[in-house]
Structure formats: C-alpha cells, structure tokens
Amino acid sequence: MDYFSIIYKDPLFSIIVIIAIITLVAIADYTKNRYKQKIKQQSLSDFAKNFENYGTDENIGSLLDTSKYPASTFTFIANIYVANGNFGEAIKMYLTILDKTQNLGEKIQTLELLGMAYYKAGFMQRAKNIFIEILKHHPRNTKVLLMLVQTYEILGEYKNALSVVSCLEEIDEKVDEVKKYMQILILINDSLMPLNEREIEILNINKTSKITNKIVLNYFKTYNIQRFWELIYASSDILNYIDILWNIKNPPIDKIKDNKHIADVYRAKGIICDDIECDIFELEALRLMNKYSGKVGNLGFKYKCSFCQGIYPFEVFRCPNCSELGGIHLVLEIMEDTYETNHNLL
Numbered sequence: 001m002d003y004f005s006i007i008y009k010d011p012l013f014s015i016i017v018i019i020a021i022i023t024l025v026a027i028a029d030y031t032k033n034r035y036k037q038k039i040k041q042q043s044l045s046d047f048a049k050n051f052e053n054y055g056t057d058e059n060i061g062s063l064l065d066t067s068k069y070p071a072s073t074f075t076f077i078a079n080i081y082v083a084n085g086n087f088g089e090a091i092k093m094y095l096t097i098l099d100k101t102q103n104l105g106e107k108i109q110t111l112e113l114l115g116m117a118y119y120k121a122g123f124m125q126r127a128k129n130i131f132i133e134i135l136k137h138h139p140r141n142t143k144v145l146l147m148l149v150q151t152y153e154i155l156g157e158y159k160n161a162l163s164v165v166s167c168l169e170e171i172d173e174k175v176d177e178v179k180k181y182m183q184i185l186i187l188i189n190d191s192l193m194p195l196n197e198r199e200i201e202i203l204n205i206n207k208t209s210k211i212t213n214k215i216v217l218n219y220f221k222t223y224n225i226q227r228f229w230e231l232i233y234a235s236s237d238i239l240n241y242i243d244i245l246w247n248i249k250n251p252p253i254d255k256i257k258d259n260k261h262i263a264d265v266y267r268a269k270g271i272i273c274d275d276i277e278c279d280i281f282e283l284e285a286l287r288l289m290n291k292y293s294g295k296v297g298n299l300g301f302k303y304k305c306s307f308c309q310g311i312y313p314f315e316v317f318r319c320p321n322c323s324e325l326g327g328i329h330l331v332l333e334i335m336e337d338t339y340e341t342n343h344n345l346l
C-alpha cells in the first residue's frame with residue numbers, strides 16, 4: 001500500500017479536505033459579495049454627485065465626521081426641513097449624508113428621501129432619475145414604484161407610468177383603478193389615434209372604472225358634445241359635474257328638462273325659468289336671487305379631497321397633498337357676479 005492510498009482512505013483527511021473546500025467557497029463568496037457591495041456603493045456615490053448643484057453642507061459634513069450620533073439623527077432634521085417646506089436646506093443635508101455615509105442601506109434610504117424632497121420641491125426630472133436608480137437596486141420597492149408612477153404622471157409620460165403600474169401589478173399590488181386611469185390619460189393625449197377609435201376605447205375602459213368619469217366627460221365636452229350629454233344623462237353623480245354643466249354654452253334645454261338634477265343647474269343660472277325648487281341649497285339660493293333680487297349671483301367652485309380634506313381652487317384628479325385618486329369632490333360657493341352687475345349698469 002503506497003503512501004497516497006493511505007492518505008485517501010484516512011477519514012480524518014477527507015473531513016479536512018471537505019472543511020478546506022467549504023472555507024475556500026465561503027471566502028470566495030464573501031469576497032465576491034464585498035466587491036459587489038463596493039461597486040454598488042461607488043455607483044450610488046457617483047450617481048449622487050450628479051445632483052450636487054445645491055452643494056453639500058460643509059458644517060454638517062464635518063459634524064457627521066466627528067459626531068458620535070448616527071446619520072439617522074441628521075436625516076431626522078432634514079425631514080423636519082421638508083415638513084416645513086424648506087426643501088433647499090433638506091436637499092443639501094441629504095446630499096451631505098449621502099456623501100459621508102458608507103452604509104449601503106443608509107445610502108438607499110437617504111436617496112429615497114432625497115427623491116421625495118425633489119418631488120415635493122417640483123424637480124420632477126431629478127426625482128425621476130433618483131427613483132429609477134433606487135429601483136435598479138431594489139426593483140420591488142413598492143413605495144418608490146408608486147412615487148415613480150406619480151412622477152411620470154406629472155411629467156406627462158403616461159406610457160412610462162403605465163409600465164410601472166404593470167410592475168406593481170406583478171408584485172400583487174391592487175392597482176386596477178390606477179391602471180384604468182393611466183390608460184384613459186394615454187388615450188386622451190394620443191393625438192395620432194383616430195377620434196372614433198379613441199372614443200370606443202375610452203368608453204370601454206370608463207365603463208368599469210370608478211374614478212375616470214369626470215376626465216372622460218371633460219374630454220367629450222370638447223370632442224363630442226352629443227356623447228357628453230348621453231354620458232351625463234346616464235350619470236348618478238350630477239353634483240360632482242355642476243362645474244362642467246355651469247360653463248356649457250347653449251345647453252339643449254328641451255331634453256334637459258326631463259332630468260331634474262341637470263335642469264336645476266340651469267334653473268340656478270336663470271336659463272330655465274319655472275317655479276320648481278332646486279334640490280341643492282346653493283342652486284336654490286341662486287335661483288331665488290335671479291328671480292327676486294337685483295343682485296347678480298354666480299357660482300364658484302372648489303375641489304376638496306375626501307381623504308385628507310385638502311381644498312384646492314383648481315380641478316385636480318389626484319390629490320396634490322395625499323396623492324389619492326378618486327377622492328376629489330366639488331364644493332359649491334355662491335358669489336356676487338361683479339362683472340354682470342357692472343355690465344348691467346352701463
């Protein structure tokens with residue numbers, strides 16, 4: 001029996017060989033992961049440098065170098081700046097933290113906050129680039145995916161927004177209504193598609209959507225007034241559409257008289273003159289004013305979010321404060337029509 005066959009048959013030797021192999025594989029794996037993490041960190045640092053026109057804050061930077069407090073303390077202060085609308089200071093702090101921190105998790109978290117600050121400050125292109133960069137590292141980050149949808153929406157890049165919605169769908173997020181909303185926005189803005197084809201697709205999607213009816217009504221008011229009236233006669237939510245009805249010139253009064261809710265709008269406006277009371281308080285007040293007073297009244301509109309109670313002087317479909325869709329309701333406001341009053345005096 002030669003020397004090597006003794007070694008091969010020795011169980012202790014086999015165990016040593018196996019342990020050595022496992023150790024080598026573990027070391028190789030660890031080195032590979034360290035290298036990957038370093039590359040990621042470097043790419044994030046390089047990426048963050050693209051946004052440094054706000055400049056990093058030297059004082060915060062040196063404080064971060066010497067302080068025993070973790071970077072999260074400084075992130076907390078930057079978040080307070082964001083809450084108070086001081087985006088410039090917040091962005092500077094986030095950029096400084098990004099510059100100083102070596103921890104990959106902290107870098108991603110800070111980058112997310114920086115993206116949100118840019119979004120709130122209205123720098124949509126920068127916010128978009130940051131959200132895309134984060135998703136390269138964490139493609140299933142739902143919060144960032146939702147933020148990217150909203151950013152694309154504000155930038156008018158509805159097709160890109162829809163593809164992000166599809167990603168959310170794949171990870172089982174409930175985005176059915178958002179998907180229909182994006183599809184409607186794409187169709188409405190697709191000027192190359194023939195009008196009749198567009199109309200069929202818009203009506204088809206709108207049939208099952210809970211949040212797109214007003215967008216579709218506004219579209220048909222411009223492109224097919226007959227279809228607009230058909231849709232609004234079939235609608236059960238006239239209160240929310242009074243602003244559209246109020247501004248329509250030459251409404252088909254004979255047809256409208258059959259629909260009490262729609263007719264009330266034109267009673268308040270003084271176009272239908274009968275003695276039928278309006279159901280809505282503001283409309284009835286205007287009807288009586290038109291009939292019995294020398295004052296000329298008008299209707300003003302505000303838009304209130306039922307989720308966060310935010311009120312806006314202009315129409316929005318997604319709440320600018322809480323970003324919810326489908327929660328905006330019309331608020332009526334009686335006001336004196338000074339133009340009409342002055343005009344009558346001339």
Ligand SMILES: [Zn+2]
Pocket residue numbers: 305306307308309310319320321322323324
């Ligand atoms: Zn809201």
